[in-house]
């Protein structure tokens with residue numbers, strides 16, 4: 001069984017989407033970061049950085065419990081566990097490079113867009129959108145098929161809702177966002193709420 005410690009934020013929902021897409025049984029342990037649940041005694045054993053999401057898989061590799069924190073690591077872990085969303089052998093290099101492109105560029109830069117007033121964040125974000133839009137011309141997904149290279153950036157790009165950089169100015173990215181957002185697992189994961 002997988003316990004996912006998470007909340008409703010962008011990084012949190014990345015973990016929920018990956019759990020839903022994996023098809024594995026899992027339980028959400030809602031961790032209210034606004035009430036400080038991540039600061040509770042013991043949470044440092046789940047994530048020493050005291051952030052969400054994080055998971056504990058009671059049936060990890062070798063039948064031993066596994067602990068994974070960092071939402072991108074959760075995507076890789078569950079993809080490897082299930083053998084899903086990593087691409088065919090031929091497509092796998094594409095999944096790797098686009099996953100890392102998102103993890104190291106898109107998540108950080110777009111995460112700061114609108115939060116930190118810094119021209120290089122705006123110009124850097126525009127450049128990322130240009131690269132993504134050009135790549136998605138005539139393509140449904142970042143790699144040949146739907147993969148973690150789509151799951152990793154989805155919530156971050158979906159969260160770009162302001163006038164500084166507009167997703168609708170990049171039609172291929174906008175179409176990709178709608179395509180991924182229409183997946184039943186993604187819809188369900190985006191709608192789940194703490195009781």
Ligand SMILES: N[C@@H](CCC(=O)N[C@@H](CS)C(=O)NCC(=O)O)C(=O)O
Nearest residue numbers: 009011012033051052053070071072
């Ligand atoms: N790089 C981390 C970022 C995790 C992160 O920043 N989580 C935020 C919520 S989106 C959090 O737990 N904030 C609570 C805090 O900082 O106390 C990941 O992708 O998992």
